[in-house]
Amino acid sequence: MSADQTEKELLKGLAGNDRKASETIYKQHYNMVQALIVNNNGSAEDARDIFQEAMLVLYEKARSGNFELNCQLKTYIYSVCRRLWLKRLQQLQRYSTEIDGIAEVVQVEEDMEKHEARNLEFSVMEKALLSIGEPCKSLLEAYYLQKRNMADIAASFGYTNADNAKNQKYKCLARLKKLFFAQYKNQVA
Amino acid sequence: MTDDMNLMEMVERYVRGEMDPQEMSYFESLRRADPAIDQLVVEHSMFLRQLNDFGDRKAFKTVLGETHEKLLANGEIRTEQPKVRVLQKYKRVLAMAASIAGLTALAISGLVSYFTPKSSPVEIAQLKKELNAVKISQKQTQNEINTFKNTSPRPATPGKFGGTGFLIDGKGYLVTSAHVVAKADSVYIVNSKGDYFKAKTIHVNDNTDIAVLKITDSRFEPVQKLPYGIRKAKADLGEQIFTLGYPRTEIVYNEGYLSAKTGFNGDTVTYQIAISANPGNSGGPIFNQSGEVIGVLSGKQLTAEGVVFSSQSKNIFKALDSIRHDTTTFTIKMPTHSSVKGIDRVQQIKRIEDCIFNVMSY
Numbered sequence: 436m437s438a439d440q441t442e443k444e445l446l447k448g449l450a451g452n453d454r455k456a457s458e459t460i461y462k463q464h465y466n467m468v469q470a471l472i473v474n475n476n477g478s479a480e481d482a483r484d485i486f487q488e489a490m491l492v493l494y495e496k497a498r499s500g501n502f503e504l505n506c507q508l509k510t511y512i513y514s515v516c517r518r519l520w521l522k523r524l525q526q527l528q529r530y531s532t533e534i535d536g537i538a539e540v541v542q543v544e545e546d547m548e549k550h551e552a553r554n555l556e557f558s559v560m561e562k563a564l565l566s567i568g569e570p571c572k573s574l575l576e577a578y579y580l581q582k583r584n585m586a587d588i589a590a591s592f593g594y595t596n597a598d599n600a601k602n603q604k605y606k607c608l609a610r611l612k613k614l615f616f617a618q619y620k621n622q623v624a
Numbered sequence: 625m626t627d628d629m630n631l632m633e634m635v636e637r638y639v640r641g642e643m644d645p646q647e648m649s650y651f652e653s654l655r656r657a658d659p660a661i662d663q664l665v666v667e668h669s670m671f672l673r674q675l676n677d678f679g680d681r682k683a684f685k686t687v688l689g690e691t692h693e694k695l696l697a698n699g700e701i702r703t704e705q706p707k708v709r710v711l712q713k714y715k716r717v718l719a720m721a722a723s724i725a726g727l728t729a730l731a732i733s734g735l736v737s738y739f740t741p742k743s744s745p746v747e748i749a750q751l752k753k754e755l756n757a758v759k760i761s762q763k764q765t766q767n768e769i770n771t772f773k774n775t776s777p778r779p780a781t782p783g784k785f786g787g788t789g790f791l792i793d794g795k796g797y798l799v800t801s802a803h804v805v806a807k808a809d810s811v812y813i814v815n816s817k818g819d820y821f822k823a824k825t826i827h828v829n830d831n832t833d834i835a836v837l838k839i840t841d842s843r844f845e846p847v848q849k850l851p852y853g854i855r856k857a858k859a860d861l862g863e864q865i866f867t868l869g870y871p872r873t874e875i876v877y878n879e880g881y882l883s884a885k886t887g888f889n890g891d892t893v894t895y896q897i898a899i900s901a902n903p904g905n906s907g908g909p910i911f912n913q914s915g916e917v918i919g920v921l922s923g924k925q926l927t928a929e930g931v932v933f934s935s936q937s938k939n940i941f942k943a944l945d946s947i948r949h950d951t952t953t954f955t956i957k958m959p960t961h962s963s964v965k966g967i968d969r970v971q972q973i974k975r976i977e978d979c980i981f982n983v984m985s986y
Binding site: 452454457458461462465466469470473478479480482483487490491494495498556557560561575576579580581582602605606608609611612615616 | 628629632633667668671672674675676677678679680681682683684685687688689691692694695700701702703704705961
């Protein structure tokens with residue numbers, strides 16, 4: 436398999452939630468990013484945050500389906516991290532807005548915009564989930580996030596049967612949806 | 625409402641492809657017939673996708689955190705510390721400025737300490753617990769019975785003072801409050817299972833109220849990797865905090881927030897925090913949300929409600945520096961990174977609690 440082919444396989448694995456794939460990417464590129472951040476007024480903690488954010492960008496891009504990587508994975512990750520770190524430096528108003536580094540970069544503006552829009556959507560969802568209260572929050576998380584089945588949930592939440600739990604779940608979902616769209620239309624649209 | 629719910633259920637099954645062909649064609653005709661329903665289907669499926677992606681992203685974040693820890697532990701990635709750049713050119717000027725600043729600071733602190741009224745010690749209650757006489761005699765009897773039943777070595781009499789301590793190095797180094805081990809003949813620490821280990825005091829600083837202990841018992845099994853880190857930087861106002869301690873013989877959890885960056889009468893080595901603390905909590909670690917130790921619980925003000933003080937975590941670094949200065953064989957390695965960042969509180973506590981001990985001084 437050529438290097439190109441291997442990277443394609445890795446991205447496919449990443450999109451399919453394959454732990455091995457994300458671990459491999461992590462292993463191959465973390466030290467490079469850390470060197471970049473640490474040499475530009477950052478700490479190891481900062482490097483970890485920035486790198487994981489970049490992994491999220493990659494993850495979402497890989498899952499969007501129409502992902503074509505027209506450069507090396509390394510160059511892409513480097514470019515995203517460089518862009519993220521510049522932005523963080525500006526927010527912190529630290530000295531330089533220039534980053535030393537000699538590696539090649541590609542344009543990632545469009546991806547970053549998409550990622551930020553996505554972040555906003557998720558923060559709306561998180562807020563909505565936090566404000567619906569218990570037991571709704573746990574119930575919905577168990578079903579939609581942890582993907583447990585209804586009978587199992589009914590047992591652990593103390594509902595007499597799966598149908599009862601299901602009804603309660605739909606009521607909760609309706610509330611969450613209302614909260615979500617009220618916020619969503621305000622912020623995103 | 626029930627109509628809405630039915631519709632939601634149908635949409636969900638439709639999106640997941642769980643409908644049989646007959647139901648599907650009925651549903652699709654329903655959509656064509658009523659634009660309002662069609663609109664709802666579009667909206668609901670978008671919402672479900674959003675919720676689903678949200679869950680996946682959250683799971684992926686957890687995977688990333690775990691991967692980082694794993695690779696770090698296996699040595700496949702390493703932590704690089706920023707290099708300090710010394711300005712060669714200004715070295716002399718800097719040195720001069722520093723010595724002038726040092727002298728001034730000394731003079732001012734001398735004057736300040738000369739003129740400040742001594743704060744009355746009764747105003748701050750140090751949270752060590754004095755066990756009363758009845759309890760002592762009761763425990764003595766209990767102990768006598770225990771010595772027949774139990775072969776695990778433990779001190780003959782119950783402790784005079786109790787407090788809390790936590791590991792800063794898995795090899796058996798702990799931090800607690802200085803006043804917990806003050807005037808102690810001997811110090812024992814007890815884990816949550818009730819096992820006693822002998823410890824010795826290797827450093828005490830009454831000003832910062834920090835003491836460092838070393839477990840000398842050979843039965844103590846070293847902890848491979850501490851789950852929490854000690855924070856070097858200052859904590860922020862309003863940060864959510866929590867603590868674990870032994871006001872009883874059982875480990876107890878409490879939470880609160882950082883209310884001021886200085887302590888009693890503007891004391892800069894402590895923080896003021898709002899948390900419920902009782903005798904025995906002294907020496908307990910104060911964690912922020914990421915599981916970093918930002919302070920060591922020290923005492924509370926008697927004349928005000930809900931005012932608790934904690935020694936700042938930088939004092940632990942100071943204590944280590946002075947130990948390093950005093951001995952030639954310095955081997956304490958303190959973690960600065962928390963590996964319980966971003967996980968659920970209950971899980972955090974499960975990982976942390978084994979590193980928190982009850983400190984008994986005799």
